[in-house]
Amino acid sequence: MAAGNGKTGEDLVAWLWEELVYASHDAYLAMTPRPTEIARIAQGAFEYVYDDYASLEAQGVVPYHPTMEARLVLAIGRSAPRQPKRDDSRLRGWSGPSLKDAYGPGWDRGHFIAYSAGGVVDGFELNVFVQRRSLNRGWKSHPRGYLYRQMEGYCAANIGTFCFSRPIYCDETAKPTFIDFGILKPDEELWVESFDNR
Numbered sequence: 135m136a137a138g139n140g141k142t143g144e145d146l147v148a149w150l151w152e153e154l155v156y157a158s159h160d161a162y163l164a165m166t167p168r169p170t171e172i173a174r175i176a177q178g179a180f181e182y183v184y185d186d187y188a189s190l191e192a193q194g195v196v197p198y199h200p201t202m203e204a205r206l207v208l209a210i211g212r213s214a215p216r217q218p219k220r221d222d223s224r225l226r227g228w229s230g231p232s233l234k235d236a237y238g239p240g241w242d243r244g245h246f247i248a249y250s251a252g253g254v255v256d257g258f259e260l261n262v263f264v265q266r267r268s269l270n271r272g273w274k275s276h277p278r279g280y281l282y283r284q285m286e287g288y289c290a291a292n293i294g295t296f297c298f299s300r301p302i303y304c305d306e307t308a309k310p311t312f313i314d315f316g317i318l319k320p321d322e323e324l325w326v327e328s329f330d331n332r
Contacts, residue, residue, distance in 0.1 A: 140299040146322060147296050147312040151210060154316075155183055158300050165303060171195055172207065175260070179252050180211030184260050205308035206246055206260055210298040213289035214252030233264065237309075241271040246313075250290040263301065264309040266331050282329055285315055302328075 141149045159172060162185070163303045188204040190196045191269045233241050244265025247253030253261050268276040273285025296318040301310030309331070316326040 135227035140236050141150075142322060144251075147318065150296065150318065150324070151181075152302075154210055154298055155181070155208060162207045168202055168306065176293070177254050177258055178211075180209055180247055180250060180272060180298045182260055183207040194266060202306040203308040204260075205303065206263070208298060208300050209246040209261065211296070213293055213295045213297060215293060216250050216252060216290070217254065232314070237264055240267050241265065244270040246301070247297075248290065249287040251297070269329055272280055278329055281327060282315065285327065286316060288317060
């Protein structure tokens with residue numbers, strides 16, 4: 135897919151960044167009939183657009199609802215070296231003591247932006263989501279999962295690659311039904327794939 139509006143280099147990245155933030159925001163509002171509290175949060179080399187629905191509940195703006203969850207709208211930025219320390223102890227407690235008990239077999243705690251590409255883990259749980267294990271682990275026996283991991287690996291191996299992850303939801307929970315993952319290649323073509331997370 136050609137990216138760009140005639141822009142190149144850093145101008146193209148800056149233009150894509152803002153266009154994707156606004157397009158993702160608008161698409162999210164169209165698929166989300168409930169009230170939203172959208173925030174843009176910079177963390178490392180990435181920006182996370184986040185619907186902090188839980189803050190509306192905490193403020194009493196909306197009543198507590200057991201299935202309406204705060205969730206990511208978009209993660210976007212440039213791949214960066216992995217953090218020197220990955221603390222998975224916090225991650226193990228995310229979404230309860232056992233993901234299998236909550237969601238059944240076949241699920242992992244995945245990352246919208248991979249740790250290997252500069253995604254934050256410890257203390258930044260909005261980068262974490264319930265991900266189909268075959269997609270997260272990139273097994274060769276599952277071609278789409280294998281492609282997903284190849285794209286993450288490309289970002290990790292080519293520091294500074296502009297990329298994004300956009301979840302698509304079909305209910306009110308934070309577990310996406312699909313994930314659009316995109317990379318701006320060196321020839322300034324935008325490589326975007328949609329992955330089924332059902």
